[in-house]
Amino acid sequence: MSCCHNLSLVGPKAKLVLYITNAVDLNKKQTPPFFNFTFDKGRLKNLVSWTLEKHGQYKTVELLEQLKKTGFEYATKAGISLGIDDLKIPPKKNTLLLEAEQLTKLTVHQYQRADITAVERFQRLIDTWHRTSEQLKQEVINYFEETDILNPVYMMAFSGARGNISQVRQLVGMRGLMSDPQGQIIDFPIRSNFREGLTLTEYIISSYGARKGIVDTALRTANAGYLTRRLVDVAQHVIISHYDCGTQKGIFLTDMKEGNKTIVSAQNRIIGRVLARDIY
Numbered sequence: 675m676s677c678c679h680n681l682s683l684v685g686p687k688a689k690l691v692l693y694i695t696n697a698v699d700l701n702k703k704q705t706p707p708f709f710n711f712t713f714d715k716g717r718l719k720n721l722v723s724w725t726l727e728k729h730g731q732y733k734t735v736e737l738l739e740q741l742k743k744t745g746f747e748y749a750t751k752a753g754i755s756l757g758i759d760d761l762k763i764p765p766k767k768n769t770l771l772l773e774a775e776q777l778t779k780l781t782v783h784q785y786q787r788a789d790i791t792a793v794e795r796f797q798r799l800i801d802t803w804h805r806t807s808e809q810l811k812q813e814v815i816n817y818f819e820e821t822d823i824l825n826p827v828y829m830m831a832f833s834g835a836r837g838n839i840s841q842v843r844q845l846v847g848m849r850g851l852m853s854d855p856q857g858q859i860i861d862f863p864i865r866s867n868f869r870e871g872l873t874l875t876e877y878i879i880s881s882y883g884a885r886k887g888i889v890d891t892a893l894r895t896a897n898a899g900y901l902t903r904r905l906v907d908v909a910q911h912v913i914i915s916h917y918d919c920g921t922q923k924g925i926f927l928t929d930m931k932e933g934n935k936t937i938v939s940a941q942n943r944i945i946g947r948v949l950a951r952d953i954y
Contacts, residue, residue, distance in 0.1 A: 715834025754826045761827060761846050761869040764817035767810060771848075771865055774806040796861055800851065803863040807850040811843040845869055849876070852883050924950035 713721065718741070726734045778799060785795040818828040827845065830836045843850070849864035849872070864876045872880065927947075930938040 714832065754829065756826050756830075758869070760825055762817065762822065762825070763846050763867065763869055764810070764813045766813050766817075767847065770806055770810050770813065774802055777802045799861040800859055803851055803861075807843070807848060807863070810847040811839060814843055814847050815839065843867075849880060852879050853886070855882055855886065918948075922950070 709721070711717070722734060722738065725737050781790070781795055781798045781802070784790045785792070790798070815832075818825055822828065827837075827842060831838060831842045845868050848867055851859050851861075851863050854860055860879060862879060864872065864880055866872050866876055927940055927943050929936045929940050930943065
């Protein structure tokens with residue numbers, strides 16, 4: 675019985691192939707299990723959780739150490755870097771944009787004829803461009819998988835190492851819909867991506883969202899600090915001095931609801947609490 679590694683780097687579907695001869699017989703003899711798929715960030719988390727549950731802390735620590743060494747070794751050998759030529763725009767982008775623009779013209783024409791209201795016009799435009807943006811995102815994924823599966827952008831985003839599909843979509847797809855300073859969605863989509871470059875109008879529209887994120891973060895920081903200070907002022911004299919003070923008083927807990935919707939269930943609210951009396 676033997677274990678073999680085969681690194682195939684020919685063609686668009688190049689990948690690391692790991693196979694074990696007589697794998698079924700090996701598994702019967704309680705040897706380490708064999709997983710025949712690519713491990714991204716999510717699957718690595720599942721593997722660590724599974725190892726901890728099945729084999730305990732000691733084996734999990736050994737596994738993590740080996741994963742760390744293997745990761746550093748092959749990340750160093752790969753020498754992955756990011757260049758502008760790695761940002762490949764899918765050829766179907768123009769077709770998707772043309773279809774969306776036709777639907778947009780139809781919606782505007784219906785509004786001008788008073789067939790639909792202003793609210794319906796706005797909602798239809800938003801739905802059209804949101805759907806187009808999602809289709810383009812999927813097309814970006816398909817294009818990378820069919821043409822260049824070892825593309826650095828694709829590997830970084832889809833392994834979970836850096837970035838996500840939403841950011842990749844803005845790099846090589848389209849930036850999509852943006853919000854104004856009041857938080858209202860602007861029905862003028864940004865059709866360009868960062869690889870192509872934005873027009874002046876698109877840049878001005880997209881600058882709202884970029885600044886809004888920074889401003890909101892700064893404001894939230896101030897509010898959080900003020901709330902913490904008030905909380906400390908109120909609770910600084912409350913000291914827990916006994917494990918159980920022996921009180922017979924308590925509170926009655928039920929589901930926390932807002933209208934007919936349950937926000938926090940009673941099952942979650944009782945976690946960490948002590949029963950006032952035995953239930954049996």
